Amino acid sequence: MMELKKTSIVLRKTIRELEKASKIHDAPIWARIAEELAKPTRRRRAVNLSRLNRYTVEGDVVVVPGKVLGSGRIDHKITVAAYSFSKTAYEQLLKAGCRVLSLTELVRENPKGSNVKIIG
Numbered sequence: 001m002m003e004l005k006k007t008s009i010v011l012r013k014t015i016r017e018l019e020k021a022s023k024i025h026d027a028p029i030w031a032r033i034a035e036e037l038a039k040p041t042r043r044r045r046a047v048n049l050s051r052l053n054r055y056t057v058e059g060d061v062v063v064v065p066g067k068v069l070g071s072g073r074i075d076h077k078i079t080v081a082a083y084s085f086s087k088t089a090y091e092q093l094l095k096a097g098c099r100v101l102s103l104t105e106l107v108r109e110n111p112k113g114s115n116v117k118i119i120g
Helices: 010-024 028-038 049-055 087-095 102-107
Strands: 043-046 061-069 079-085 101-102 116-118
Touching: 010 028, 010 102, 028 061, 028 116, 043 049, 049 061, 049 087, 061 087, 061 102, 079 087, 079 102, 087 101, 101 102
Parallel strands: 043 061, 061 079, 061 116, 079 101
Antiparallel strands: none
């Protein structure tokens, strides 16, 4: 386990849960996402809806180790898990019929991390 210097209690808890799930379920994807979240905020990924639309197809499960932003549009249904969402991105995803999850919810649903794409 890496030493966490984050001030956000929610972020520290999320990182620990991802690391724990990685070890328990032998799923390196969760460790990789925890490592990305442990980076400084300015180096964390920010992904627009237009990028999600471009690199996904109907039914994909996508993880963004950072924030999803509302620029662009999405025209197919996907499942998106991210550390945070802008208000407009959240609203547009729901309007398009997408599932929006927190990272910990996705880990509970898919502990092995199979068929999950990291976008960012």
